[in-house]
Amino acid sequence: MSYIKPKFRHPGLPRNALGITVADYDGAISTLCAGCGHDSISAAIRNACFLSSIPPHRIAKLSGIGCSSKMPTYFLGKSHGFNSVHGRMPSVATGASLANRELIYIGVSGDGDTASIGMGQFIHLIRRNVNMTYIVANNGCYGLTKGQDSATADLGSVSKYGDVNPFDGIDLASLALLQGASFVARSFSGDKEQLEPLIRAAMAHNGFAFIDVVSPCVTFNNHVGSTKSYAYTREHLDAMPLDYVPMCEEIRTQYEAGTSRGVTLHDGSVIQLHKASADYQTDDRNAAMLAVQEAHDEGRILTGLLFLDPNTGDLNQNLKLASKPLNALSTDELCPGSKVLNSINQGLR
Template identity: 65%
Template structure:
């Protein structure tokens, strides 16, 4: 079997504002199982960044261990990348962000990588409001080690072996909200129309932008009785509404009926439009998001879409008042100004 992607593309492929085609944002051919939802998420990331006309070398993609953490190989092949150890992606992303604040950070993780071994790392990246987009490809199982239930597997959900999960699930979207995440969304790998604008909004958000994407494992967790399988998820989805992301450079116009839409303006002037289906959800209110997630869960439904966003978010660099010039661009004299400056700092702390 060959894993080489052919170089040929149609000569008249559409281009973005930079003159790039989607080929410039693709990666290696996927080695995941045929039909894996993770590949759909990779395609949505490619589509979103292509449409945003971001230069590939301005993006850093990071991951941990798991099926989901293999996916950065399959998108943005011309971007920076780092595959860390299991559950440790958030600390690597934090270090990279501190050294070079000018890059756009895309973190990809899984439900095992974030909700189990990496839960502590995930929690601190959220509370520090690290400026990154953090996607969890959530399939409710450990796909690389033969399908054991993960911490996000719903209580009573049946595994491929036919055994129900006895433990309550960790809802990562709710956890992110409780920890202070300034952007929280949820989607389904089978809904590209919803994923693409969510990803665009998350990338533009100044701070920690979390998207929990349910992505069925076609090999170990797509059986009858599984609450993470394609059939169950499609039958139990409920969307907050239709999300549309409008960059600042485009004319902003809407045609939504009165009292059914909500707008959130980002720091750079871009606007998120939410054509609301759930009239009780206020995307600017953290408690509203938590309550609506719980209400839909009680009905056996999965609430997707934009759940919460703080339009006044300030990221970790703002909180620490760090230098505007990236550390990687500083020379030795700037980074080590001498013992006199160090003594002054120490004296100020006494």
């Protein structure tokens, strides 16, 4: 494996609306295992930011601890990054979002970081509807510590060491639906066509956007008997294809009647649901929970946009905070001064 990332780029690389190429969204060379699903997610995030023409310096990427949480180093090298304490990324993201509501926040976590040590934080992040995209790279095992089962490992899944998992796995997408997340999706790291538009839509969404991505661990969880391997996931995948069309672009592709349906986000951009998914109602939380459960019972891995409430109010709106970022407020705007304090003191007498 080479440890040098070539800087040469084809001079004819396509440029986005900002006039920059996808190379401007690159990060450092990955140190994850060759073939790791997480690298595909990194590439999808990079491509999504490029396609949506988001200035790299207006993005903040956050993570916890684990193989998944190493990922932010490998994309968006010109963005601010924060590798937080294990399972505590939601606290940092909440604080960052409140300090500057104008930045775009991308959180990357794993099944251990989210479903075990960070479960309490994750639930409250959903409840508070922090405006961010939260991606879980879900491989069902602890890759960084030699592949022990994680809390999302499915019941009956066999570990690399031959042990059969005796516990039901935690389904993070179901949990997010139940807790009231305003954007819930599931995808597969090997399905770039679906993952990229999902990430673009999640970033455009105003509120908490959750994407659970099945991302196989090639070293510890890619064998026969595993339910999170490439082979098993491909075999059981029930993908709902989609496109993302930003508000500034007109919908050029013509879809046959009845084969496609558009879901409009709060900023006017549109998610086009295709073919099998055209009948799927993304605005029905109960139906989404049922669909996920039915797929699980039938051994299918249902991927795509599971639920969307485009008109939800995020944390900043719910707290009625200033429209200007809090970290940009001047002393005069922040401090009411001694007169106000004196009147409060008088009121207490």
